[in-house]
Amino acid sequence: MRAFTQRYPVWSALIGLAALILLYAIFAPWSDAAEDIFGRKRIFLNALFGGITLGALYFLVASGFTLIFGLMKNVNLAHGSLYLFGGYMGYLWVDLTGLWIWAFPVVFIIVALIGVVLQYVVFRRMEGEDLRQTLVTIGIGIVAADIMLWIWGGQSYTILTPEWLSGPTKLPIISSIRDSGEIVYLSYPQVRIAILVASIVIGLGMWFALNKTRIGMLIRAGVDDKEMLTATGVRIQLVFVGVFAFGAGLAGIAGIVGGTFQSISPGEDTRFLLASLVVVIVGGMGSIPGAALGALIIGLADQLGSVYMPTYSVVLSFLIMALVLAFRPQGLLGGGR
Amino acid sequence: MNRFIASVVAATALTMPLTAQAQEAFKIGVLVTQEGTFTVAGGDGIRGVELAIDQFGGEVAGRPIEWVLGPSDATPDTAVRVARKLIEQDGVDIIVGPLSGSEGIAMRDYSKTIPDKTIINGISGALETTFVDPSPNFFRFNTDGNQWGSGLGSYVVNELGWTNIATVAADYSFGYTNFMGFAVDYCRAGGKIEERFWQPLGSSDFGSVIAALPDDVDAIYLGIGGTDAINFLNQYQQAGSETNIIAGTILVDQSVLTAEGRAKDALIGTVSSGPQADDYDSPAWKAYVEAYQAKWAPEDRFPTPSLFATGYYNATMAALTALQEVEGDTSDGQEAFRAALSGLTLASPIGDITLNENRQATGPVFISEVIENEDGTLSTKMVSKVEGVTQTLGLEMADFAALGLPSRDTPDCDALNGG
Numbered sequence: 001m002r003a004f005t006q007r008y009p010v011w012s013a014l015i016g017l018a019a020l021i022l023l024y025a026i027f028a029p030w031s032d033a034a035e036d037i038f039g040r041k042r043i044f045l046n047a048l049f050g051g052i053t054l055g056a057l058y059f060l061v062a063s064g065f066t067l068i069f070g071l072m073k074n075v076n077l078a079h080g081s082l083y084l085f086g087g088y089m090g091y092l093w094v095d096l097t098g099l100w101i102w103a104f105p106v107v108f109i110i111v112a113l114i115g116v117v118l119q120y121v122v123f124r125r126m127e128g129e130d131l132r133q134t135l136v137t138i139g140i141g142i143v144a145a146d147i148m149l150w151i152w153g154g155q156s157y158t159i160l161t162p163e164w165l166s167g168p169t170k171l172p173i174i175s176s177i178r179d180s181g182e183i184v185y186l187s188y189p190q191v192r193i194a195i196l197v198a199s200i201v202i203g204l205g206m207w208f209a210l211n212k213t214r215i216g217m218l219i220r221a222g223v224d225d226k227e228m229l230t231a232t233g234v235r236i237q238l239v240f241v242g243v244f245a246f247g248a249g250l251a252g253i254a255g256i257v258g259g260t261f262q263s264i265s266p267g268e269d270t271r272f273l274l275a276s277l278v279v280v281i282v283g284g285m286g287s288i289p290g291a292a293l294g295a296l297i298i299g300l301a302d303q304l305g306s307v308y309m310p311t312y313s314v315v316l317s318f319l320i321m322a323l324v325l326a327f328r329p330q331g332l333l334g335g336g337r
Numbered sequence: 338m339n340r341f342i343a344s345v346v347a348a349t350a351l352t353m354p355l356t357a358q359a360q361e362a363f364k365i366g367v368l369v370t371q372e373g374t375f376t377v378a379g380g381d382g383i384r385g386v387e388l389a390i391d392q393f394g395g396e397v398a399g400r401p402i403e404w405v406l407g408p409s410d411a412t413p414d415t416a417v418r419v420a421r422k423l424i425e426q427d428g429v430d431i432i433v434g435p436l437s438g439s440e441g442i443a444m445r446d447y448s449k450t451i452p453d454k455t456i457i458n459g460i461s462g463a464l465e466t467t468f469v470d471p472s473p474n475f476f477r478f479n480t481d482g483n484q485w486g487s488g489l490g491s492y493v494v495n496e497l498g499w500t501n502i503a504t505v506a507a508d509y510s511f512g513y514t515n516f517m518g519f520a521v522d523y524c525r526a527g528g529k530i531e532e533r534f535w536q537p538l539g540s541s542d543f544g545s546v547i548a549a550l551p552d553d554v555d556a557i558y559l560g561i562g563g564t565d566a567i568n569f570l571n572q573y574q575q576a577g578s579e580t581n582i583i584a585g586t587i588l589v590d591q592s593v594l595t596a597e598g599r600a601k602d603a604l605i606g607t608v609s610s611g612p613q614a615d616d617y618d619s620p621a622w623k624a625y626v627e628a629y630q631a632k633w634a635p636e637d638r639f640p641t642p643s644l645f646a647t648g649y650y651n652a653t654m655a656a657l658t659a660l661q662e663v664e665g666d667t668s669d670g671q672e673a674f675r676a677a678l679s680g681l682t683l684a685s686p687i688g689d690i691t692l693n694e695n696r697q698a699t700g701p702v703f704i705s706e707v708i709e710n711e712d713g714t715l716s717t718k719m720v721s722k723v724e725g726v727t728q729t730l731g732l733e734m735a736d737f738a739a740l741g742l743p744s745r746d747t748p749d750c751d752a753l754n755g756g
Contacts (some may be wrong), residue, residue, distance in 0.1 A: 091598075160598060
């Protein structure tokens with residue numbers, strides 16, 4: 001952080017200024033002039049928070065994807081299927097038991113086991129063969145999509161939000177001040193706040209695990225130099241299986257989240273695969289903070305775009321990806337290797 | 338050389354019996370969406386085709402009926418590619434389809450390049466398909482999206498007293514067209530539209546749009562369908578919004594009403610209009626529903642046929658009825674067959690359908706309300722039926738053309754309600 005401010009004083013000042021303006025825009029009531037230009041504050045705040053929440057969902061999917069790529073150089077194009085499968089599993093669990101919170105560990109374990117099987121049975125046999133892995137994962141994705149269509153049919157499923165999370169809540173952020181002087185606070189769906197908080201906790205947990213624990217150290221070493229790590233006597237295959245299972249489990253959890261505040265249906269697998277590809281390309285392949293930043297940018301672009309420029313919101317995220325590829329091909333936080 | 342002659346003779350011998358055979362199969366290419374938002378809808382469209390073929394016992398005028406699936410993904414490019422494959426490789430006689438609006442326009446243009454074949458629209462509902470530059474071999478036996486919206490507007494103003502609304506609709510031709518039918522009627526009855534929101538097809542997160550909806554309106558017109566609609570309704574409930582909803586045609590279709598989860602509950606009490614009503618009590622409709630329910634097990638179908646099934650059913654029935662009229666004659670570039678189609682009065686499950694000079698259907702439109710059944714499932718209850726809605730919504734062709742083609746800003750509500 002300090003090194004960054006010393007190296008780029010001008011950029012740091014600009015980023016700081018932008019952050020201050022943003023904080024002011026969030027907390028201060030808007031003047032009429034500002035509302036004339038940007039529309040009502042409620043709309044802006046909802047788009048902003050909506051974007052962050054959507055970013056949180058993208059992060060859950062993309063972080064597993066990027067972790068697997070970072071360590072194994074394996075572009076797992078069946079990642080979207082794991083997401084979709086997790087969503088269906090979550091629906092079944094919540095439908096059977098009604099325990100929404102418990103769906104997370106249960107689905108995590110189920111999808112992680114599938115990840116173990118995939119890594120152990122399939123990918124271990126084709127280590128280092130990029131093209132073959134890519135084709136095989138595409139194949140698995142297509143087969144899985146058809147099997148899921150066969151089992152669950154084509155209709156949409158929404159996972160029931162638990163009673164204590166349904167409906168909106170008031171945030172301590174001023175949305176507008178009525179002429180009578182009455183202060184209107186921003187109301188926002190509770191379930192989205194829960195998703196946001198959970199993603200931040202998971203993100204911080206991953207950062208902590210990667211940077212402060214022995215396993216994290218092994219993984220980072222594996223990302224940097226696999227051969228050397230193997231030579232020191234670490235059973236790299238175990239690390240691989242563990243990371244693959246973890247990444248798959250995260251995708252499964254993301255499926256529950258997506259099924260709760262959006263819906264689960266055939267086609268969502270490719271949508272989220274595409275989203276996580278865009279996120280990871282923008283953020284930098286293999287970087288967890290990069291996935292977080294990329295997810296945030298894409299989520300915000302999607303939501304702010306849908307309000308302020310609905311016609312072009314579809315192309316916005318791809319435009320961002322194209323710009324990043326043009327000016328910083330390794331991704332915003334990607335390593336220079 | 339001898340070898341060449343031998344192979345020519347062999348080839349001729351092989352093809353001879355085929356051309357000489359009078360009982361050649363009548364091949365129908367079924368162009369239908371099998372990917373994305375309208376996957377489920379497309380599946381029901383296929384059921385409609387199968388049901389119609391069953392009604393004819395699998396043959397017409399002594400010719401066995403075959404059908405070939407042409408799976409599309411609701412985009413015009415794919416529709417044309419698939420249609421070309423059906424015509425050129427599968428050698429179909431006619432195409433029944435497509436399902437969605439932009440595909441319909443693409444198929445109208447494509448049909449001009451195959452003047453010897455006939456395309457009968459499945460259920461796509463863009464107005465332009467048969468209104469602008471219509472093609473002589475493209476027929477549409479379903480009322481279009483514009484017609485489907487008609488009747489609902491005056492109903493909400495006169496019966497429910499809602500005169501100030503905001504609209505959220507899908508940002509593509511069907512969304513515009515269905516909205517226009519509603520809006521022309523609604524604005525002429527004196528209603529006002531506060532704000533219009535257009536959402537791209539396939540949107541999954543509507544949080545920001547829901548927040549941007551104005552508070553002080555009587556109702557919100559919602560013109561989206563399929564998975565998008567489920568997502569919207571789910572998030573609408575999570576945001577705690579409770580404004581009345583006026584439903585566009587595709588919002589209250591079976592594909593939304595049968596979705597799993599609680600999202601659809603927001604629809605109870607919603608009024609909508611469309612080309613059919615599930616509880617229509619005419620004998621023809623009842624017989625049709627019974628045939629549908631008898632053919633498939635409950636888990637393989639919707640409780641009652643969706644409008645997609647009915648659209649494809651009517652299109653196939655029209656084709657087979659016309660073919661029977663001309664005694665299976667598809668020679669001479671299908672000239673006689675097309676003449677029979679043009680003059681047909683199709684006695685369909687929803688009522689009589691005739692074609693106008695653009696080969697576009699004039700038919701009934703139903704207004705219904707969504708109700709909750711005792712077992713918790715949702716269905717629609719017919720509240721009104723408008724007979725013989727024409728392509729121009731009862732206006733003169735010139736007056737209707739003067740409104741402009743459906744787009745984000747057409748129709749101009751203030752010009753119609755005199756405000």
